[in-house]
Amino acid sequence: DAKTTQPPSMDCAEGRAANLPCNHSTISGNEYVYWYRQIHSQGPQYIIHGLKNNETNEMASLIITEDRKSSTLILPHATLRDTAVYYCIVRPNFGNEKLTFGTGTRLTIIP
Amino acid sequence: SAVISQKPSRDICQRGTSLTIQCQVDSQVTMMFWYRQQPGQSLTLIATANQGSEATYESGFVIDKFPISRPNLTFSTLTVSNMSPEDSSIYLCSSGPPSSSYNEQFFGPGTRLTVL
Numbered sequence: 001d002a003k004t005t006q007p008p009s010m011d012c013a014e015g016r017a018a019n020l021p022c023n024h025s026t027i028s029g030n031e032y033v034y035w036y037r038q039i040h041s042q043g044p045q046y047i048i049h050g051l052k053n054n055e056t057n058e059m060a061s062l063i064i065t066e067d068r069k070s071s072t073l074i075l076p077h078a079t080l081r082d083t084a085v086y087y088c089i090v091r092p093n094f095g096n097e098k099l100t101f102g103t104g105t106r107l108t109i110i111p
Numbered sequence: 112s113a114v115i116s117q118k119p120s121r122d123i124c125q126r127g128t129s130l131t132i133q134c135q136v137d138s139q140v141t142m143m144f145w146y147r148q149q150p151g152q153s154l155t156l157i158a159t160a161n162q163g164s165e166a167t168y169e170s171g172f173v174i175d176k177f178p179i180s181r182p183n184l185t186f187s188t189l190t191v192s193n194m195s196p197e198d199s200s201i202y203l204c205s206s207g208p209p210s211s212s213y214n215e216q217f218f219g220p221g222t223r224l225t226v227l
Contacts, residue, residue: 034215043115043203043218044154087153093214096142096207101154 003027004088009106018075020105022088025069032093033064035073037084038104044087047073051093083109113138113209115219117202123225124194131190132222134204139184142207144216145177149200157202160187194226 005023012018024033034049048055048062050071055062061074075082087104091097114137124130134143142161146154157177158166166179180188191198204219 032214038154041221043205043220045218046215049214098144098156098159099154099205099216100156101146103153 003090003100004102006086006088006102006105008103009108011108011110012075012078013110014080015077018078018082018107018109020073020075020086020088020107021070022073023070024088024090027068027090030092031090033062033068033071034089034091034099035060035062036087036089036099036101037082038087039081039084044101047086049093078107078109080109080111083107112213113140113206113217115204115206115217117204117219117222119222120220121223121225123227126195126226128194129190129192130194130224131188132202132204134187134189134219136185136206136209136217138206138209140206140209141184143181143187144205144207145179145187145189146203146205147200148203148221154203157189191224194224196226199224199226 032049032051035047036044038044048060050062064071085104085106087101116135118133144159145157147157148154156169157172158168160166160179160181162181162184178190201221201223203221205216
């Protein structure tokens with residue numbers, strides 16, 4: 001079973017920051033928070049991951065609470081191409097560990 | 112990163128037949144994974160394929176229905192056997208990281224299967 005809880009859907013205006021929350025209250029000490037997204041008719045795409053510090057890359061920022069029980073993915077300037085289903089996944093930081101997908105958040109960017 | 116291709120991209124099959132899906136990775140990878148995504152649903156892991164050993168199946172999936180081959184470090188196949196309309200799904204292949212520089216998995220574009 002997925003160990004994360006996400007809102008089923010969200011809307012965001014184009015050009016604004018999209019903030020996607022995720023609850024993972026049962027996360028273990030050795031588990032990282034990973035985010036993937038799936039654009040319609042494509043395979044999932046890795047976005048970012050982190051353990052306890054905030055992380056930023058060219059796609060997004062990841063904010064993890066101090067108690068690590070929740071996190072927020074931030075897309076700083078959303079575009080129409082960011083419309084997708086976003087999945088928050090917790091797992092050990094070994095690349096060969098399987099991914100357990102929850103139901104994700106369907107993000108729609110509004111023109 | 113790893114680039115993954117799948118064949119076929121889509122197919123329409125008759126019930127009772129079998130379809131083999133091919134997955135090719137452009138780098139050598141230790142682990143490959145097969146997922147199923149039923150219409151409107153999230154991804155569900157079918158099995159993990161490690162080169163040189165039997166695939167490891169998740170609960171609810173059996174080798175007789177979904178035989179998997181992993182002949183080398185860049186290739187795997189998934190067969191959907193004795194198909195029924197309930198097998199209509201997108202089947203996705205993914206790979207573990209191609210080197211220690213990566214921690215993420217990479218996904219193919221999927222194979223859209225319709226069973227009539």
